[in-house]
Amino acid sequence: xxxxxxxxxxxxxxxxxxxxxxxxxxxxxxxxxxxxxxxxxxxxxxxxxxxxxxxxxxxxxxxxxxxxxxxxxxxxxxxxxxxxxxxxxxxxxxxxxxxxxxxxxxxx
Amino acid sequence: xxxxxxxxxxxxxxxxxxxxxxxxxxxxxxxxxxxxxxxxxxxxxxxxxxxxxxxxxxxxxxxxxxxxxxxxxxxxxxxxxxxxxxxxxxxxxxxxxxxxxxxxxxxxxxxxxxxxxxxxxxxxxxxxxxxxxxxxxxxxxxxxxxxxxxxxxxxxxxxxxxxxxxxxxxxxxxxxxxxxxxxxxxxxxxxxxxxxxxxxxxxxxxxxxxxxxxxxxxxxxxxxxxxxxxxxx
Numbered sequence: 001x002x003x004x005x006x007x008x009x010x011x012x013x014x015x016x017x018x019x020x021x022x023x024x025x026x027x028x029x030x031x032x033x034x035x036x037x038x039x040x041x042x043x044x045x046x047x048x049x050x051x052x053x054x055x056x057x058x059x060x061x062x063x064x065x066x067x068x069x070x071x072x073x074x075x076x077x078x079x080x081x082x083x084x085x086x087x088x089x090x091x092x093x094x095x096x097x098x099x100x101x102x103x104x105x106x107x108x
Numbered sequence: 109x110x111x112x113x114x115x116x117x118x119x120x121x122x123x124x125x126x127x128x129x130x131x132x133x134x135x136x137x138x139x140x141x142x143x144x145x146x147x148x149x150x151x152x153x154x155x156x157x158x159x160x161x162x163x164x165x166x167x168x169x170x171x172x173x174x175x176x177x178x179x180x181x182x183x184x185x186x187x188x189x190x191x192x193x194x195x196x197x198x199x200x201x202x203x204x205x206x207x208x209x210x211x212x213x214x215x216x217x218x219x220x221x222x223x224x225x226x227x228x229x230x231x232x233x234x235x236x237x238x239x240x241x242x243x244x245x246x247x248x249x250x251x252x253x254x255x256x257x258x259x260x261x262x263x264x265x266x267x268x269x270x271x272x273x274x275x276x277x278x279x280x281x282x283x284x285x286x287x288x289x290x291x292x293x294x295x296x297x298x299x300x301x302x303x304x305x306x307x308x309x310x311x312x313x314x315x316x317x318x319x320x321x322x323x324x325x326x327x328x329x330x331x332x333x334x335x336x337x338x339x340x341x
Contacts, residue, residue: 005175010150012177013167014157016184017191021216024195025202025209034196041327042193044295044334047286048323049186051299053166054283055319057276059312072276079277080284089281090132096277097136101270 067108075100115237116245118230123245126219130249133161136274138257141168143268148258155254159247160217162282163187164254165275179316186320194221201225205236212236215243217250292337298326 001009028034054076061069079096086092134155141151146168154164163184170180194216201224202209212224223246224239261268287296302322306315327334 001171001175006171008177009171009175009180010154010157010167012181013154013163013184016181017158017160017163017188018214020185020188020191021195021213024192024199025213028196028199034192037328037331038192039196040331040335041324042189042196043338044327044331045186045189045323047283047290047293047296048299048302048327049189050162050279050283050286051296052303052319052323053162053187053279054276055300055303055307056166056169056316057279059307059315071270072273075273076276076280079280083281083284089129092281093136093274093277094132096280097271097274100273100277101268104270105267 067104071100071103071108074103111234112237112241114233116241118233119238119241119245122223122227123242123249126223126246127249129219130246131253133278134250134253135257135260137161137164137168138254138259139261139264139268140165140257140272140274141254142258142261143264143271144168144172146171146258148255148261151254151258152251155251156247159215159250160188161250162279165278169275174313182320183316186323190218191216194218194225197221197225201235201239205239208236208240212239212243215247217246220246290338292333294330294334294337295327298323298330302326 024034058069058072061072063069075096078099079092082095083089083092137155138148138151141154142148150168150171151164154167158164158167166183166187167180170176170183195213198212198216198221202212205212220239220243223242227238227242229235229238283296287293290296303315303319306319306322309315310318
């Protein structure tokens with residue numbers, strides 16, 4: 001990417017964010033409520049989108065070659081177990097990441 | 109002046125948990141950007157202008173790929189769509205806050221929203237300034253964390269291979285939280301299965317737009333059962 005393309009990419013992210021934050025204030029008021037469908041999307045999308053983002057993070061994992069995605073699988077499983085156990089976001093993320101780093105540096 | 113001071117004094121204790129979380133995540137984000145080859149200026153400016161952690165991590169990954177403005181914009185919209193909800197919830201609370209309102213809308217990340225939406229603001233404290241203080245403090249923690257991480261990244265001497273997994277771990281945790289919140293998992297499954305299927309069909313370079321289209325279609329089709337499972341408010 002050139003510098004200009006990078007600036008545009010970052011600018012688009014900022015613009016999309018501002019659109020979602022400002023839109024309700026520009027378009028709706030307490031007298032004129034949000035269309036039900038848009039409200040439904042705001043409610044139903046997050047779970048789907050974060051599922052999508054987990055897959056997005058794994059998009060370059062090669063299941064057929066290399067380490068077959070085993071370090072990723074272990075890292076995710078450990079993150080999830082830590083989280084179900086302690087319910088502390090920082091511990092889960094740090095634990096999963098360190099485990100993954102150790103795996104790819106020393107085991108695989 | 110006294111009014112503003114009072115608002116910050118009331119807001120600061122409420123933001124302490126965010127201080128811990130944002131320093132850690134912001135710092136990780138800065139280091140991640142640095143080991144991906146970006147100078148600290150990138151995490152600094154991105155955390156300042158976007159101010160939304162999930163999207164900033166994804167934006168970093170997108171900056172490393174090829175230039176795809178449409179995909180970038182759509183992904184950003186979908187990742188941030190939940191903010192529509194925050195805005196609606198705050199429509200009334202932001203009334204009468206004057207020019208501060210612009211910043212109160214600009215800085216409405218998940219954490220600022222949850223504090224401002226739930227906090228018991230002391231009666232002698234100005235609402236507008238209180239919410240403003242919460243946001244400014246959170247914004248500051250995040251930008252400071254990201255910038256320091258971006259600078260510290262170049263000072264790190266140990267092997268950082270695998271550090272990029274911090275993004276995967278973060279989304280795994282957020283996804284798990286979403287999962288635990290729901291009784292039925294229609295939408296979570298729609299997200300995972302659509303993206304996995306599109307990844308297999310279209311390949312890692314071009315699966316995101318088809319994925320987003322699939323997610324929107326399925327979520328629209330499943331509206332009745334999903335709404336039934338959460339119960340209408």
